[in-house]
Amino acid sequence: MTPDERERLERRFTAKIVVDGTGCHMWQGAHNGRYPTLSLNGRTVYGHQLAWTLEHGRAIRPGHQIDHTCRTPLCVNPDHLDEITRRMNILLGSGPSARNAAKIFCDRGHPLFGDNLYTAPNGWRVCIMCRDGRNRKYAAKRKVAKLETAWLAEHGEATA
Structure with a gap:
């Protein structure tokens, strides 16, 4: 110019x-x-x-x-x-x-810093206490579903 x-x-x-x-x-x-x-x-x-x-x-x-x-x-x-x-x-x-x-606290009130903070590879910040709670809940649901499947396989004729 x-x-x-x-x-x-x-x-x-x-x-x-x-x-x-x-x-x-x-x-x-x-x-x-x-x-x-x-x-x-x-x-x-x-x-x-x-x-x-x-x-x-x-x-x-x-x-x-x-x-x-x-x-x-x-x-x-x-x-x-x-x-x-x-x-x-x-x-x-x-x-x-x-x-x-x-934010310094997650939506459930847990601290969102220090040992309770996980930063995912995409940059998202994750509350470890909430993440672990979700994982325990999911594992419990899977365990119940597995037990139900085993019980039905064993007693399937009794329920029909």
């Missing part, structure tokens, strides 16, 4: 910004219902990604996303934007994954 093209883009970009009382640069242009959008060379780009790229002079690294530290999706203030991994972006949010990751 030539310096003239960059200057035109920056003027076009900043014309759609209003600074609010919190320091957020609120996007006044088009958006997709959540994030600011801008048409650039026939492509739609996100305003917060463009703001970050213009500020840092490089593309966003593969596997990374731009996080709004102010938690305001329409903000394009480069000081409110961080380049982080997708996982970190999810965990910093308020969705189910972030809420579960923040």
Whole structure:
């Protein structure tokens, strides 16, 4: 991008910004219902990604996303934007994954840390006390079913 093209883009970009009382640069242009959008060379780009790229002079690294530290999706203030991994972006949010990751007790009230925590290969955290309880219950059901099958095989004619 030539310096003239960059200057035109920056003027076009900043014309759609209003600074609010919190320091957020609120996007006044088009958006997709959540994030600011801008048409650039026939492509739609996100305003917060463009703001970050213009500020840092490089593309966003593969596997990374731009996080709004102010938690305001329409903000394009480069000081409110961080380049982080997708996982970190999810965990910093308020969705189910972030809420579960923040839990220190399982749904039954057992501690979800130390010797009572198992982290599965897929990253899921498992309460060992609950897991062992489920395993005991399953083993007991299998034992009863096995005994019933053996009893029916032995006394099958008596029940017919």
